[in-house]
Amino acid sequence: MPLLLITYDLRAETKRPPIVSEIKAIYPSHCKICDSSYVVETNDTPDQAHGKIDHLFDGNDWRAIFRLRPGDCWQGWIEEGAAAWLNPRLCP
Numbered sequence: 001m002p003l004l005l006i007t008y009d010l011r012a013e014t015k016r017p018p019i020v021s022e023i024k025a026i027y028p029s030h031c032k033i034c035d036s037s038y039v040v041e042t043n044d045t046p047d048q049a050h051g052k053i054d055h056l057f058d059g060n061d062w063r064a065i066f067r068l069r070p071g072d073c074w075q076g077w078i079e080e081g082a083a084a085w086l087n088p089r090l091c092p
Helices: 019-026 046-056 080-090
Strands: 003-009 030-034 037-041 062-068
Touching: 003 046, 019 046, 030 080, 037 080, 046 062
Parallel strands: none
Antiparallel strands: 003 037, 003 062, 030 037
């Protein structure tokens, strides 16, 4: 299944719903990469995903959604469970 990277930077907070629990509810198959970065399995396009989660953010928050495809590679240091979830899906 296709993957999306959802990443965000919360700016000056005013009022917002629980972002993390909402992302997990919308996308049950997910992997937390960092505090504000998640990879999710979905057939949604980045535009569709943005439409589903845009209400979670204040107007001044930064957010971006990227499509990841099998064969794309990553490099870095993340929690072992996250790497175990991500590797077979992205770098088979």
